[in-house]
Amino acid sequence: MIKEVDEDLDNQIAYREFLLIFRYAKTGRLSSEGLRSLAQSVNVGEVGVGGAKGFFEQKAAAQNADAQMQEKDRQYREQVKQQNEEKKASRAAFKEKAALFQ
DSSP states (O other), rough: OGTTTTTTTTSSSHHHHHHHHHHHHHTTOOOOOOHHHHHHHOOOOHHHHHHHHHHHHHHHHHHHHHHHHHHHHHHHHHHHHHHHHHHHHHHHHHHHHHHTTT
């Protein structure tokens, strides 16, 4: 969603890019359904640009936190998988050594 309005490609929405969301929403240039629904959920005339900016910053922070949790979960699953593979290799090595004594 952010890439649609991120002109400087820093994966963050600057103030100018924030204003582009509303301009694109008004002209129908937003292809992202998520951005379109967010732009419609905030009435800039009612809450002001500062209030709308705060709203979007909170949404972006929540999305970033979710991505971080997913990354931690992925790392944990990889760690468990690696530990299981190490256990399996250790057992196989033990069985090979035990077979030498029989």
